[in-house]
Amino acid sequence: xxxxxxxxxxxxxxxxxxxxxxxxxxxxxxxxxxxxxxxxxxxxxxxxxxxxxxxxxxxxxxxxxxxxxxxxxxxxxxxxxxxxxxxxxxxxxxxxxxxxxxxxxxxxxxxxxxxxxxxxxxxxxxxxxxxxxxxxxxxxxxxxxxxxxxxxxxxxxxxxxxxxxxxxxxxxxxxxxxxxxxxxxxxxxxxxxxxxxxxxxxxxxxxxxxxxxxxxxxxxxx
Numbered sequence: 001x002x003x004x005x006x007x008x009x010x011x012x013x014x015x016x017x018x019x020x021x022x023x024x025x026x027x028x029x030x031x032x033x034x035x036x037x038x039x040x041x042x043x044x045x046x047x048x049x050x051x052x053x054x055x056x057x058x059x060x061x062x063x064x065x066x067x068x069x070x071x072x073x074x075x076x077x078x079x080x081x082x083x084x085x086x087x088x089x090x091x092x093x094x095x096x097x098x099x100x101x102x103x104x105x106x107x108x109x110x111x112x113x114x115x116x117x118x119x120x121x122x123x124x125x126x127x128x129x130x131x132x133x134x135x136x137x138x139x140x141x142x143x144x145x146x147x148x149x150x151x152x153x154x155x156x157x158x159x160x161x162x163x164x165x166x167x168x169x170x171x172x173x174x175x176x177x178x179x180x181x182x183x184x185x186x187x188x189x190x191x192x193x194x195x196x197x198x199x200x201x202x203x204x205x206x207x208x209x210x211x212x213x214x215x216x217x218x219x220x221x222x
Contacts, residue, residue: 005029005071007053007109008078009046013126013174016194017075018046024198029071031062032078053078053105054097063112071116073201076106076125082143095143102147107154119166122204124197125155127171127212134221152212152222159210168209172197175215188215 004021008014009030018030022045031051049065052058080101082094106125117123129135131148152171159169174197175188196215203217212220 001025001027002072003027003029003070004073004075005031005066005113006075006077007031007051008033010034013177013190013194014075014077016190017077017198020191020194020198021073022046026073029066051078053109054100056108059105059108059112062109063116066113066116069116070118071113072118072121074110074113074117074121074123076109076123078105079126084140084144085142086140087142090142098143098147099150102144103150103154106151107158110158114162114167117167121167122201123158123162123167123169124201124204125151125169125171127152127155127173129173129214129220132212132220132222155212156210156222163206163209168204168206170200170204170209171212172200173212173214173220 004017004026006014006017006028009018010032014030014032018028022028028046029049030046031049033050033052035048035050049062050058051062078101080098082098083091085091110123128144128148130141130145131152133149136145155169155171162169174193177188177190177193193215196217200213200215200217208219212222214220
């Protein structure tokens with residue numbers, strides 16, 4: 001049985017990833033800051049672990065708890081949106097949190113769990129088209145765009161460095177999804193987004209490792 005570890009698994013995309021991989025016969029490790037809120041994952045016999053991605057102590061503890069295990073797929077899903085602030089009204093106080101959660105933590109988690117990921121294993125970072133410089137059309141979101149662009153750069157670096165270990169890495173754009181972050185105004189249902197991303201993950205290979213990929217399989221320019 002293959003094992004997937006999903007961060008931010010108590011709601012939204014993370015919860016749906018956990019559900020769909022469970023239904024597909026995977027062992028699911030659902031990591032979240034408040035695992036008690038992930039009651040649904042407990043009903044699926046998922047393994048619930050506490051993880052505040054802002055805490056290096058939590059990340060080290062996670063690696064220690066899982067020592068000796070095999071993680072076939074790591075999905076760095078936990079994210080933070082500091083709000084769509086316009087130029088002239090920017091609040092910089094939450095930028096450090098945004099960079100920590102969206103860019104630094106995924107790298108820390110990947111590095112800590114690397115000994116558990118076998119050749120052929122995969123690391124997926126949930127990126128965003130908003131972090132694409134080529135697709136940037138303005139309209140605010142300075143902090144969110146910047147943190148996702150940083151995550152994409154980290155993804156590319158990981159893919160290059162882990163190629164000799166035959167570990168595949170990609171950043172996936174989930175689309176504008178109806179979650180707490182995406183709001184009800186979004187145009188894609190959570191189940192549709194995750195189902196399509198799972199298809200992309202399943203076909204991830206040496207030909208598309210290190211890329212930013214849309215949920216429908218389209219490669220997005222950096």
